[in-house]
Amino acid sequence: MYQPSESSPTSASVDLAALAQNVAHVRRLAPHANILAVVKANAYGHGALEITQTLQRLAVHRFGVATIDEGLALRQAGVQDAILVMGATVPAQFAELVAHRLTPVLYRADLIPAFAAHIRSGSSPYPVHVKVETGMGRLGVSPHEVLDVLQRTEFQAALRLEGLMTHLADADNHGNDHTKLQLARFQSTLDHLRQRGLAVPLVHAANSAGIIRYPNSLYSLVRPGIMLYGYHTLSHDIEAPALQPILTWKTSIAHLHRIQTGDSVSYNRTFIASRPSHIAVLPIGYADGYNRLLSNRGRVLIGGRRVPVIGRVCMDMTLVDVTDIPGVTIGQEVILIGQQGSERITAADLAAWQQTIPYEILCAIGPRVPRRYLPLGSPAGETSRER
Ligand SMILES: Cc1ncc(COP(=O)(O)O)c(C=O)c1O
Incomplete structure (x- = not known):
């Protein structure tokens, strides 16, 4: 294992x-x-x-x-x-x-x-x-x-x-x-x-x-x-309980570099910069479950702001455009699913971007990603109802 x-x-x-x-x-x-x-x-x-x-x-x-x-x-x-x-x-x-x-x-x-x-x-x-x-x-x-x-x-x-x-x-x-x-x-x-x-x-x-x-x-x-x-797939006009997504998926910036207008990033050059740009490299890719369909479509959170995925998602790396985010540093937290400041990205958002359902997004998070657990605390008020 x-x-x-x-x-x-x-x-x-x-x-x-x-x-x-x-x-x-x-x-x-x-x-x-x-x-x-x-x-x-x-x-x-x-x-x-x-x-x-x-x-x-x-x-x-x-x-x-x-x-x-x-x-x-x-x-x-x-x-x-x-x-x-x-x-x-x-x-x-x-x-x-x-x-x-x-x-x-x-x-x-x-x-x-x-x-x-x-x-x-x-x-x-x-x-x-x-x-x-x-x-x-x-x-x-x-x-x-x-x-x-x-x-x-x-x-x-x-x-x-x-x-x-x-x-x-x-x-x-x-x-x-x-x-x-x-x-x-x-x-x-x-x-x-x-x-x-x-x-x-x-x-x-x-x-x-x-x-x-x-x-x-x-x-x-x-x-x-x-x-x-914490998810359902009912449409918005159907009354549903206020479920709470329980998973936050995060990484941190591994590398930063600047490119000029006309430069490209990642495989097959699907992103060409239309301005001088600041690029962050994230150590996460489709082998971790961050789907390649998110290429040029996905968003992540950095510094409490939504930042676009640019170019093709690679097997082990993903590139995002941080040109508009001041003071970005190597090691800074990046949220793929979860909340940062007042912004939030859910598995349902990723599902919409790649035309699937939150089930598939969650199941796809791969074995390279360690799971960490925030404790239950005391399950006060829970009575033993079964068994
Ligand atoms: C037989 C069966 N029951 C229950 C479930 C749970 O479904 P859901 O995740 O939509 O609650 C599944 C999941 O697909 C299932 O296959």
Whole structure:
């Protein structure tokens, strides 16, 4: 595992007290549901272990990852709580999943016997979640297949249905027809199972947008991801809680130089100076997750002012024009995501500049960038609600 140095000029600092506030928003919106915190993709770039451990202190005791490897990494670091593997899994990894007591999401009929084959006969039934495909068009058993799947013999001995879930495709969008349809399909599947006497201990459908917008998606468990990290992708005219971005990404100026009118900077000469210019070189590039699409588009904060990225973002370096910023020095702080003075750049801004979503910006912050953690403090007022 790559270990960046503590003295690295670049870092991502994660405010754990802000994470606690975002968790409080989830609890306010879903007061009767337990939380399964989505910590896949290194907790959306924030550091899976530290985020998980902090959430445990905040009385969250269920976690969602995408891959078995992500689950194993948490187990190996000592996380004992329930870990749901929500992504596409292959039977070749089922033995490892069972050995580490991860919980699988089974999303196709043939996975039931394939998974049950790994449970020793005589051992207590292994908890699994079954995913229903209601309109995401990705993974899941179709609603009319679910009863057959759950009536298979594997569910009489080897397996125990712990959870039934679906995933919303469009809950952050303006229109709500598709989400209503998904939730109606899910509810009628659930009703049908209950009429047939099947117990479903945990029911879950809501991602962050579901939690914020669809009270009827909450059920007994909610699966927030992006809102824990302080973002959503709802449009501005939709009412949303005041989430707090928890990550600040900063670096410092590595080098300064002056160029003349007509001089160019960086690969392929995409920036030609139209005036004598003062150029700062930042020790950060696309290998760190600062996307090349930010070339000649991005902005950073220096001295409390917005400063343009000029020329192509390189693998390890990015150039910015500091001509209008007085007194700039080597070593001066540069904010890529975060606040400086009264100015602020968010992952949503970077996403807009490179036509993507804040999720991708955060996940892309690479292993060369050390994560530092601002402490949670005492989680006063947090009561142990789960477990
Ligand atoms: C199955 C599942 N549930 C929940 C989430 C969390 O979604 P969000 O980050 O939008 O809250 C994800 C993330 O993509 C997911 O794949």
